[in-house]
Amino acid sequence: MPSIDLTGKAAVVTGSGRGLGLAYAHALAAHGASVVVNDVDEAVAEAAVKSITEAGGRAVAEVVPVGTAEAADRLVARAVEEFGRLDVLVTNAGILRDKVLWKMTDEDFDAVITTHLKGTFTCARAAAVRMREQGEGGSLILVGSPAGQRGNFGQTNYAAAKAGIAAMARTWSMELGRANITVNAIVPVAATAMTETIPAFAPYIEAMRNGEPLPDFLRKGEGFGTPEDCAALVPFLASEAARGVTGQCVGIGGDKVALWSHPQEIRAAYADGGWTPGALADAWPTSVGAELQSVGIPAPKFPEA
Numbered sequence: 483m484p485s486i487d488l489t490g491k492a493a494v495v496t497g498s499g500r501g502l503g504l505a506y507a508h509a510l511a512a513h514g515a516s517v518v519v520n521d522v523d524e525a526v527a528e529a530a531v532k533s534i535t536e537a538g539g540r541a542v543a544e545v546v547p548v549g550t551a552e553a554a555d556r557l558v559a560r561a562v563e564e565f566g567r568l569d570v571l572v573t574n575a576g577i578l579r580d581k582v583l584w585k586m587t588d589e590d591f592d593a594v595i596t597t598h599l600k601g602t603f604t605c606a607r608a609a610a611v612r613m614r615e616q617g618e619g620g621s622l623i624l625v626g627s628p629a630g631q632r633g634n635f636g637q638t639n640y641a642a643a644k645a646g647i648a649a650m651a652r653t654w655s656m657e658l659g660r661a662n663i664t665v666n667a668i669v670p671v672a673a674t675a676m677t678e679t680i681p682a683f684a685p686y687i688e689a690m691r692n693g694e695p696l697p698d699f700l701r702k703g704e705g706f707g708t709p710e711d712c713a714a715l716v717p718f719l720a721s722e723a724a725r726g727v728t729g730q731c732v733g734i735g736g737d738k739v740a741l742w743s744h745p746q747e748i749r750a751a752y753a754d755g756g757w758t759p760g761a762l763a764d765a766w767p768t769s770v771g772a773e774l775q776s777v778g779i780p781a782p783k784f785p786e787a
Contacts, residue, residue, distance in 0.1 A: 486721045489514035492565035493720065494557045496548045496605060497575030499526035501674050502625070502709045504533075506572050509713035510720065511539025516565040520557060520575065522547045540565075548575045548601035554608035567616060570720040571609040572623045573602040573647075580636045591639045598643035602650065606665075610658060619662030621720045624651050626667040626731060628779045631742055635778065648731050652744065655729030664728040666719050669742060670712035671705050671735030682782055700736060704782050707736030715739065749773070 488510060498507040499521030507517045511534045519534070519541050521527040527543035534541040544560045546553045561568040576598050579590035606622050613620035629637050630644020651667040658665055671677075673687045673696075683706070690696055690708070700706045715734045718724050731742040751769035753761055 484721075484723045486513050486717050486723060488570075488717060488720060491515045491569035491720070492518070492561045492567050493570035493572065494518040494520065494544075494561050494568065494605070494609070495572040495574055496520045496557070496601065498572075499523060499530045502670055502672060502712060503572075503574040504530050505709035505713040506574060506716045507541065508534060508537065508539070509710075509717050510570065510572075511541060512537070513717040513721075515570060515717070515720070516540040516561075517542075518557060518561045518564070519543045520548065521545060547597070548573075548605060549596040550600075551604045551608070553601075554604040557605060558608045558612050562612065568609055568612045568620070569618075570621045570623065571605060572625065572716060573605050574625045575601055576625070576640075578637075579639060581638075582636050583638055586638055594639035595643055598640065599646045602647050606650070606654065610654070610661075610663065613663050614658075614661045617661075619664075619725075621724075622651075622654065622658070622663060622665040623716055623719050624648075624665070624667045626651075626669045628669060628671065628733075631669060631731070632779055633777050648742075651731065652729050659728065662725075664719070664725065666724075666728060667731045668712070668715050668719070669731055669733040670709075670715075671733065672707060672709045672712050674709060677706075682784060696736065698737075699783070699785055702737045705733065705735035705738030705740065706782075711736055748775075 493510045493515045495503055495507045495517060497503040498519045507519055511517050519527050519530045524545045527545050531541045531543045542564050544557055546556050558568055577594060579594050581590055602624055624647050626647050627644040629641040630648055633641050648667045651665050654665040677683050678687045686696055686700060696707060712734045733740040733742055749770045751765055
């Protein structure tokens with residue numbers, strides 16, 4: 483089994499005061515990386531740093547809301563000031579403002595897009611500049627979501643941002659390849675403050691907190707587990723073992739890891755001289771429209787009582 487050694491590397495993990503972000507920061511530190519922890523709450527950020535250092539890792543806190551270029555520059559500068567370099571960026575910071583389309587306000591939309599999509603862009607841009615200056619490669623690990631892969635009811639803003647993040651991973655993998663900078667999107671599924679609001683999951687999450695293991699139909703069938711289950715993917719993608727992995731969307735959760743497909747044409751039909759509306763209506767049911775694609779995150783499959 484290859485050794486994942488990140489000794490001497492420095493990482494920034496946005497939104498890493500708690501939940502998945504904290505698990506990513508701990509995993510990186512446990513494999514030798516020095517970590518800049520980021521959160522909007524100073525007490526939460528400092529507690530996260532303390533938990534990492536008490537476990538034998540190196541970490542500092544930078545308290546700033548991501549989204550602006552100024553925030554991104556601060557995060558990169560902090561890594562360079564404290565650790566002398568930047569090798570890994572994990573863009574985990576995010577917020578939710580869930581509402582159906584006709585009830586979603588401009589403010590709801592803009593807030594989520596600013597944190598998730600623009601925050602990923604500004605932080606990745608600042609990190610790429612620094613990594614290219616260093617000339618030693620690096621890893622951008624963007625955090626996506628099943629909602630960005632398939633859409634999700636009530637999450638126009640969030641799903642759009644996460645879909646954009648997947649597209650940016652593919653684009654940046656091409657742009658940064660010559661600089662030996664890998665870019666991938668991870669698609670985590672875990673018991674978090676977000677998923678515990680789903681009624682079907684709530685009793686299992688509560689049982690887990692009381693020390694009971696999650697059943698196999700969740701850990702394997704649904705790929706659903708703890709934030710720590712998702713964290714292993716981050717040091718792997720940041721390591722030399724994954725130097726040939728770039729431009730990919732990789733899902734992880736529970737006992738499951740999976741590679742998401744990229745959008746591609748699945749059926750085509752042709753008409754000499756081009757299509758008319760009537761010709762489309764006639765050909766549609768037996769050609770390109772014969773098997774339409776599904777939307778939404780599939781409902782979990784729970785055992786029958």
